[in-house]
Amino acid sequence: MAPADVPLLDGPVEIRGALDLERTAVGLRPRRLPAWTRPQIPSPFCELVVAMPSGVRMVFATEATGLELDVLTTKTLAFTGEPNPGGAFELVVDGLPAGRVATPDGNVLALDPSGVKPPDVTPGDPATVRFGPLPPGRKQIEIWLPQSAQVELIALRADGPVHAPEADLRPRWVHHGSSISHCMEADDPLGTWPVVAARAADVNVTNLGLAGNAMLDPFTARTIRDLPADLISLKLGINVVNGDTMRLRAFEPAVHGFLDTVREGHPDTPLLVISPILCPMVEDLPGPTFPDIEDGTVRFRTAGDPARLAEGALSLSVIREVLHRIVGERSATDPNLHYLDGRALFGEADAADLPDALHPNAAGYRRMGERFAAYAFAEGGPFAR
Known part of the structure; x- marks a missing residue:
């Protein structure tokens, strides 16, 4: 034919x-x-x-x-x-x-x-x-x-x-994050960590990982609010630091506002807030970061001044403390809100798979997906069925 x-x-x-x-x-x-x-x-x-x-x-x-x-x-x-x-x-x-x-x-x-x-x-x-x-x-x-x-x-x-395909009756998972959720460095579309996790857990994923643009934008929060979702995860912080786009004064209420908007459409949906994975250059220094090319190899570096931390500039250590505290305070009245330190997905032991000092390589992304599935969807996990 x-x-x-x-x-x-x-x-x-x-x-x-x-x-x-x-x-x-x-x-x-x-x-x-x-x-x-x-x-x-x-x-x-x-x-x-x-x-x-x-x-x-x-x-x-x-x-x-x-x-x-x-x-x-x-x-x-x-x-x-x-x-x-x-x-x-x-x-x-x-x-x-x-x-x-x-x-x-x-x-x-x-x-x-x-x-x-x-x-x-x-x-x-x-x-x-x-x-x-x-x-x-x-x-x-x-x-x-x-x-x-x-x-x-x-x-x-x-x-x-x-x-027409068979109807997809699996749980609907909506994920939002940065380039480390977009996963441009993965070998193929099935190698992005949200897809690795979704296939392992047998759920229907919508990946709103937007490289360089997990900036707590209100239009993204409204998008998630209006989507059908049985599970939601938000991986926040790295773009705010690397872009040097916020100070502590703006970041805290922006996180609250983003969560408030999502909760308008999903008041009881399991919602997991994930802090940044390991990124040594900005663990204790602020951004902005920039790509540095030497002998055809790209590595990211920070131009951040540590003295600016006292002025409210943000490092990953500050971001993690703020997100952990916000989720802890809100979970007193929102029992379906959870927190995960991103270093549980990619931490010190994985540093060799961070070739440009910012983004995991293909092996790192696959490992992140496997670890996320084993944590979030396991019995007692925030996404357990």
Whole structure:
């Protein structure tokens, strides 16, 4: 049977993990915040990571043995000036990984470091991602999109009938965090730690890990408030320190405000607040941090002055103390609110897997997911069923 077009909208395909499908000149771009947030997005970099589909997957059932997906990707320039690899498209058949295709080249986007000018885009061409041969018979298909490149979906073709997927009745977990939840450095979309944890615990995850943009933004809190969720986790603090965007006076009420907003929509939902993982350069120093390139290798460093801590500047040690105290005080009247020190997921013993001094490598992310699942979903854990 020759491959036939499958509609991407108003047909059997569900796109899970995306909260908006933006129509572009060539197709549909999944975004991980709803359309109403677009006017509130504060920078081109924030818009960039919102449109990187970490945790987004196309889901359907089919008897096809071959699939073709036409896409236009947009990769970004890394700090070294070269396009990042862009991750991979990953196929899952009946719950098991069944194939991986490297993200093809397309557009290349360069951000203005000052954030003043709009991004510079070098146009590229669409490409076709192919999976097959697949096993015969009806099967449940997931195509996980790359977590570190934007993707415009143009067309899907299959050489057999395509049907709506089975309803997903698993608990719905909504997670928000920074680049260390976005996981651009993971080898593939199934290697991001929220997906590793979700697959281990058999839950349906929506990953709102937004690299560089876990800033306690009100539009993110309202998004979480309005989403269906049986479980919620918030990994907070590292971007506030590395961006040097807040002082203690602003941080404490911003945390309360974020939690208040989430609780407006989910008053009794298990809610886990996670403090930052190990980051030696800002454990006891404030930001801002910056990438330092030497011999083609990127390492992050801090320009923070320790004397500014007395003025209310924030280090990770301060952040952890504040989050622990806030959760402890609020949990007296909110028994479903919990706290986890992020170093339980990635701590001193894991430092060798922190190659740029900020982000875990692929092995580190997988270990984080395994540890989170073993803690949060275990009997007596905050997400125990």
